Every structure is written in C-alpha cells, then in structure tokens.
Amino acid sequence: MAKQLILVVDDNPTSTKMMSILLRKEGYEVITKNDPFDALKWLRNPTHRPALMISDLNMPGMSGHELVKHIKHDPSLKYLPIIMLTAQHDMAQKVAGFEAGVDDYLTKPVSSTELLLRIRALLARANISSGVKPQADGRVFTVFSLRGGVGRSTVAVNLATALAMIWQVKVPLVDLSLQNGHCALMLNTKPHNTIVELAETITDEIDIDLIEKALHSHPSQVAVLPAPMTAAEAELVSPAVVQQVLPYLRVEYPFTVVDTGAVLDDIVLSAFDQSTHILLVVTPELGSLKAATDSLKIMEELDYAPDLVHLVLNNTFPKGGISPEEIEAALGKKLVGIIPASGSVTAQAINTGKPIVYTTPEHPITRAMVKMAYTFSPDDLKKNLPKPLSPLLRHFYTASKTRH
Ligand SMILES: Nc1ncnc2c1ncn2[C@@H]1O[C@H](COP(=O)(O)OP(=O)(O)O)[C@@H](O)[C@H]1O
Ligand SMILES: [Mg+2]
Numbered sequence: 001m002a003k004q005l006i007l008v009v010d011d012n013p014t015s016t017k018m019m020s021i022l023l024r025k026e027g028y029e030v031i032t033k034n035d036p037f038d039a040l041k042w043l044r045n046p047t048h049r050p051a052l053m054i055s056d057l058n059m060p061g062m063s064g065h066e067l068v069k070h071i072k073h074d075p076s077l078k079y080l081p082i083i084m085l086t087a088q089h090d091m092a093q094k095v096a097g098f099e100a101g102v103d104d105y106l107t108k109p110v111s112s113t114e115l116l117l118r119i120r121a122l123l124a125r126a127n128i129s130s131g132v133k134p135q136a137d138g139r140v141f142t143v144f145s146l147r148g149g150v151g152r153s154t155v156a157v158n159l160a161t162a163l164a165m166i167w168q169v170k171v172p173l174v175d176l177s178l179q180n181g182h183c184a185l186m187l188n189t190k191p192h193n194t195i196v197e198l199a200e201t202i203t204d205e206i207d208i209d210l211i212e213k214a215l216h217s218h219p220s221q222v223a224v225l226p227a228p229m230t231a232a233e234a235e236l237v238s239p240a241v242v243q244q245v246l247p248y249l250r251v252e253y254p255f256t257v258v259d260t261g262a263v264l265d266d267i268v269l270s271a272f273d274q275s276t277h278i279l280l281v282v283t284p285e286l287g288s289l290k291a292a293t294d295s296l297k298i299m300e301e302l303d304y305a306p307d308l309v310h311l312v313l314n315n316t317f318p319k320g321g322i323s324p325e326e327i328e329a330a331l332g333k334k335l336v337g338i339i340p341a342s343g344s345v346t347a348q349a350i351n352t353g354k355p356i357v358y359t360t361p362e363h364p365i366t367r368a369m370v371k372m373a374y375t376f377s378p379d380d381l382k383k384n385l386p387k388p389l390s391p392l393l394r395h396f397y398t399a400s401k402t403r404h
Helices: 013-025 036-043 064-073 091-100 112-129 152-167 195-201 208-214 231-236 239-252 266-273 286-301 324-331 345-352 364-375 379-383 391-403
Strands: 005-009 029-033 052-056 082-086 104-107 139-144 171-176 222-225 255-260 277-282 309-314 335-339
Touching (some): 036 064, 104 112, 139 152, 152 222, 152 255, 152 364, 195 208, 277 286, 286 324, 335 364, 364 391
Parallel strands (some): 309 335
C-alpha cells in the first residue's frame, strides 16, 4: 500500500522537524509547512492529497482555527481529517476548535504513543466514511496562452466535446475569457444567464444547484458556463467566483475544461490553482513561442509544479512553421498533443456553432482531440470502458489499429 501522507503545520521549525522524524519512522510520508498561508496554497493544488493534517494553533498571520475554517469551507478539502496540536489548555479554545471543524485535539506536550494512536484512529475513521465523501478527484483542464488567436477556445471547446463524447459524461466548460468569451457561440447556445449572475448571487453558501442553473447544455453533453455578455460586465467577476465554482465542479464531474483570455491575471491564476492540468497552447511561430517561454517562467516563479503544465501544438497554418522538435527543445518540454492545420474548417465550425469533434468524427482535428482527451483520462476509466463503446472511441480504436 502507498504510504499515507501527513501535512504538519507549525510556525516553529524545530517542532515540524521533530514531528517529521517521528512520523517518518512510523512509515508515513510527511510534508511540513511553517507558514499557514503556504500550507493553504499547497493544499489547494489538487494534485496534493494528504490523508491527514496536524496543525499548531497559535501561528502568526493566521491561527490554526482560521486555517481549519478555510479548509472546511473548500468543498474539495473538507474531507481532510485534522488534529489540532497546541499548548493551550483552555476549554473554550477546544470548543472553538471543534466548531471550526477540527476532528481531534491534543494538548502539548503529547507523548509520541498517544499522538500515533490518535493518528491511526482518525485515519481508520476517515477510511470507513470515505465512500460517502466527495473525493474531489475530477480533472480540471485550463487551456491557456499569453498570445491571442493561438486556438485556446478551439482546443477548449473540442477537448470538452471529445471528453463528453468518448466517456458519455457531462463536461462543464467554464469560459474565463471574460472580456471576449466565445464558448457559448462556438456551441450555438443562447445563454440567458452567464458567470455574471453567479458572481452576483455568490455567497459563502454557494451550492451546486446555483452553478447547475448557469450551465447551458449542448447535445454533446458539454455544459458551458458562459463568459459575460459584454466586456463591461467582466469586471463583476472576481477570483473568488473561480475559487468557489471550480472546486464544486471538480467534486461533481470527472472532467471540467476552462477557457481563458490572453492575460495572466488573478482570474487565470485562480483557475490554475484549481487545475489538475494546465494546457499551454503554442502555434509554430516565434510570438507564441516567446509567450509560452514567458508563461513557463512566471509559473516557475510562482511555484507551480512543472508537471502541471502540458504543451499542445496547434498548427493554425499549414506549412513553414517552427518544427515540433524545435518547439520541444526551446521550451524544454514534450508536446502532449499536435493539432493539424485545418484551413477554414475551424473557422466554419465557429461560424456555425458546431464543434468539429461533434460533427466530423473522421476529421484529423477530431482524431488529434480524441487522442489528447484519451491521454488525459484516468486509467480506471480506460480499464473499464463503457459498453457499448461510444462511436467516437470505437472510431479512435479502429483508426489507431489500422495505423499500426
Ligand atoms: N488547427 C487550426 N487550423 C486552422 N485554423 C485554426 C486552427 N485552430 C484555430 N484556428 C483558427 O484560429 C482563429 C483563432 O482561434 P481561437 O480558438 O478563437 O483562438 P483563441 O481562443 O486562442 O483566441 C480562429 O479563426 C480559428 O478558426
Ligand atoms: Mg478564445
């Protein structure tokens, strides 16, 4: 069995070090954070899934109770069992801790035997009830480039359509190209409400029903959360909306796709924070390569894990561009998808509001999109293929066999 991961948060580095030595000796994997803000940032990366957190109470900037409240308000984190470890003996503090959502309370100094027993008990309890808890293991793909016109929306719409059609599931498509979003148009849906309505009604108690009402379904099962109708309305949407909506979608749906504008602002960074995959779109020209280099540099400076970012080459023009090998060498990353040039077919698809993946199963663009969707799908889906196989997936398998 894989080792269970425990997150230890304490502003005192000696305490985290001691705890780490003790827990590792017992066979746990340990991550320590000396700053509660760092801990929260780390937790909000959906690839980090600790089995338990042990937190100190008194920390500068954010108390342990505040940290717990943030965690319990985040639908994708509230599963996390928490032990609060503190020098405080005060009963009122303990009550406040349980109210904030702490699962167990230990007063320092605590013997290592007692600590280990409590950890084991809490982990066992969490395992028993995990069947009914939201697992938050949906995949969120944010499609991004700092360069306009590289095909972000084309990739986002067709990837969402491919995922929905091969696995026959509803796939939310969130349009965060707030000033000029085209996803609703590209799916020929006529939205009566958009992300703006969500921004206006959003409260601490936002629920999935509210979000569902703003999702507009396409026959492919893609459900678009449209961008604002006008550029002026874009200002009404804050990062808080993204921080609240995406975790819900991640809990409810196996896949969510997010389209973005060509800016790296707080909105896009909030989407990155909630993403399991960031798809960086490049075209075979120098401008987009520079934009990709800049984006990778910024993401590195902001401590995003390098394996969160996946490169997609979109050949918006047929010949004479920089080669895939040169692009990989320049960016120091492998391409996960190569989308062929399609002449005017993609533009026609936009004009008619019919994604190529939906209308034309045999088109090379469809093949590339389905291949990418399949590559990004979890193994347990690939091992338990839906019966009967969706036509698009059957087509993909037949085509890949005849090519070999
Ligand atoms: N593979 C492709 N081949 C040909 N044209 C493409 C391709 N991908 C995108 N385009 C065209 O490029 C333009 C910009 O695409 P779009 O998806 O709107 O980009 P973005 O969302 O990055 O601004 C559109 O006119 C679209 O039809
Ligand atoms: Mg776009």
